[in-house]
Amino acid sequence: MPTSTCLWLRAEGIWISINRIPFPPRSFKYLPRTRVCSMNVERILNILRSALRPIDAGILLSSGVLCYLLFRRVRSRRYTSLRGPWSFNLLFGVLPKILGADDPGDVYEEWASRYGSVFSVPAALGSRRVVITDPKTLAHFAARETYGYIGTPQSKRFQEKIIGKGLFWAEGDSHKRQRRALNPAFTNAAIKNLTSIFFDSAYKAKAAWDATLESGPQEGTIIEVQLWMNHISLDTIGLAGFSHDFGTLSGKTSTIATVFDSLGSKISFFDTVTLLLSFIFPIFARIPTPRRMMLNDLGKTMQSLGDRFLHTNTADSIRSDTLSGDKSVIGLLVKSASTEKISHDEVAAQINVLLIAGYETTSISLTWALIELSRNPDMQTKLRNEILSWGRDRDPTWEELTAQGTFLDAFTCEILRVHPPLPELHRMAAEDDILPLTEPLMDAHGKQVESVFVEKGTVVTLPIQCINRSEAFWGPDAKVFNPARWLDESHGVNQHRAQEIQGYRHMLTFSDGARICLGKVFAVTEFKAVLSVLLRHFIFELPRGPDTVIGRHRNLLPRPKVEGEAGYEVPLRVRHYVGTE
Numbered sequence: 001m002p003t004s005t006c007l008w009l010r011a012e013g014i015w016i017s018i019n020r021i022p023f024p025p026r027s028f029k030y031l032p033r034t035r036v037c038s039m040n041v042e043r044i045l046n047i048l049r050s051a052l053r054p055i056d057a058g059i060l061l062s063s064g065v066l067c068y069l070l071f072r073r074v075r076s077r078r079y080t081s082l083r084g085p086w087s088f089n090l091l092f093g094v095l096p097k098i099l100g101a102d103d104p105g106d107v108y109e110e111w112a113s114r115y116g117s118v119f120s121v122p123a124a125l126g127s128r129r130v131v132i133t134d135p136k137t138l139a140h141f142a143a144r145e146t147y148g149y150i151g152t153p154q155s156k157r158f159q160e161k162i163i164g165k166g167l168f169w170a171e172g173d174s175h176k177r178q179r180r181a182l183n184p185a186f187t188n189a190a191i192k193n194l195t196s197i198f199f200d201s202a203y204k205a206k207a208a209w210d211a212t213l214e215s216g217p218q219e220g221t222i223i224e225v226q227l228w229m230n231h232i233s234l235d236t237i238g239l240a241g242f243s244h245d246f247g248t249l250s251g252k253t254s255t256i257a258t259v260f261d262s263l264g265s266k267i268s269f270f271d272t273v274t275l276l277l278s279f280i281f282p283i284f285a286r287i288p289t290p291r292r293m294m295l296n297d298l299g300k301t302m303q304s305l306g307d308r309f310l311h312t313n314t315a316d317s318i319r320s321d322t323l324s325g326d327k328s329v330i331g332l333l334v335k336s337a338s339t340e341k342i343s344h345d346e347v348a349a350q351i352n353v354l355l356i357a358g359y360e361t362t363s364i365s366l367t368w369a370l371i372e373l374s375r376n377p378d379m380q381t382k383l384r385n386e387i388l389s390w391g392r393d394r395d396p397t398w399e400e401l402t403a404q405g406t407f408l409d410a411f412t413c414e415i416l417r418v419h420p421p422l423p424e425l426h427r428m429a430a431e432d433d434i435l436p437l438t439e440p441l442m443d444a445h446g447k448q449v450e451s452v453f454v455e456k457g458t459v460v461t462l463p464i465q466c467i468n469r470s471e472a473f474w475g476p477d478a479k480v481f482n483p484a485r486w487l488d489e490s491h492g493v494n495q496h497r498a499q500e501i502q503g504y505r506h507m508l509t510f511s512d513g514a515r516i517c518l519g520k521v522f523a524v525t526e527f528k529a530v531l532s533v534l535l536r537h538f539i540f541e542l543p544r545g546p547d548t549v550i551g552r553h554r555n556l557l558p559r560p561k562v563e564g565e566a567g568y569e570v571p572l573r574v575r576h577y578v579g580t581e
């Protein structure tokens, strides 16, 4: 490229050549480098837009990507070269295959059987990720969470900007301190105190459905249940999490719910390209694309919620008599904030953490529960009968809700195993590491290795859905929805390799190790409480029959949907249970 037509700008450590600007520009000689560096991003982009011809942009990008790939190839020679699938899609790697699959877990499982329990897959822009399915590797990974394995730079940027520097963002000692401060709000005693909120939410939905059913036909009315599970989940996390009533069960619209939903809209080409480029050139993450603007809106809405909560509930007021009854998660956190040295901003960030962690996850699990009950009418009757046997006109006690060995508990575990709301998690190695293996595996050069040497910066994937439903861990009927496996001492869970996984009840649905879901007892108790109310009063059916195809809709997390319906709708026929069926 003739130097007379280039200007080199240094932005975030990367030299960018801008065509058609004479070089050396007379003014450049006198322009201190800092000034060039501090040009704001939008100006740089405007210059780029006006100065770059598409062909120059193409050449520039391909050279950048090529240099990056060569650099990585040379550096990675020291590390274990793992086997794995190939992809000719240089931009996205195997991502389209995983996102497009009916069951992404199956895809990983097939690769694990072909390439070994630890393998590598092509990821964005020619990079590779390491996927782990060996129980010894999984335990090692869990033990090193937040110190040896941390969030990727992209997830960190997202978390810092949208959620704040709360528990999701924190690593190492900071994570330990924040988690210690939140722990008192998630003990069994604290969750027991919140149970009435879980029941109240379910009763509000019941009241609204009673009104709809009264004016409808006797054989039942079609209700879009996923929307209602969203309402139950959002209002519950608002009240139990930070004493805020979103009021969606009483018909209010919530900006939070609207923004969460809009995030599920199709990602534009522009969004995708800038996201991919940001993996190599972080400056691209600052371009205000439509999706990024939407995320910013979400961040602002959550920030204002946090500010409002902290404005009305200062530590002093919570300790005082007037608010000492605040048993919400953040209420308890504020009480312990001074002992654990939690800052105002960190408390505000935890409100966002609760919303992100507790809203969609619980709603998705409850929706899957209603779908499975509609697909399996006998199971529905069995579960209803058990709940009714505890008392026709009363809610289950804390002991009944938390007991193991009940059908309600078995059903809950099976929903969590077969339909984990987070299908996979990604972390980055903070330093070079050696992954132990249960059994040696063959590397890409055909050599047997006893362990896997991974390079600092390697992205490691925990394929939750794959492991939860893998035949290697759960036996030949791993894919079948069968709650009985949790009750069968001789052929059930106890007999399989799943025992080698710790997690929650040998599942990875709530992850594992230092980052295992803090709200797991909250989530499981809410799930059981809501189902116990709904099943005592209603019967659920799929209008087109139990074999209706259920697809997936990509929101922030993948949601179930009845195939052929708009968005992520799950319309079920709902009728009153009158005590004879």
Ligand code: HEM
Residues within 6 Å of the ligand: 167, 168, 179, 237, 241, 353, 354, 357, 358, 359, 361, 362, 365, 420, 421, 422, 425, 508, 509, 510, 511, 514, 515, 516, 517, 518, 519, 520, 522, 523
């Ligand atoms: C079925 C429902 C739920 C599922 C499947 C679920 C799953 C998970 C998973 C997989 C993680 C690890 C995320 C990561 O490492 O990136 C996590 C973290 C977390 N979850 Fe949940 N969750 C659920 C409900 C909840 C609820 C209701 C709350 C709060 C009331 C909650 C609070 C948290 C918190 C605070 C963390 C962060 C833990 C940490 O980083 O130390 N979760 N959850």
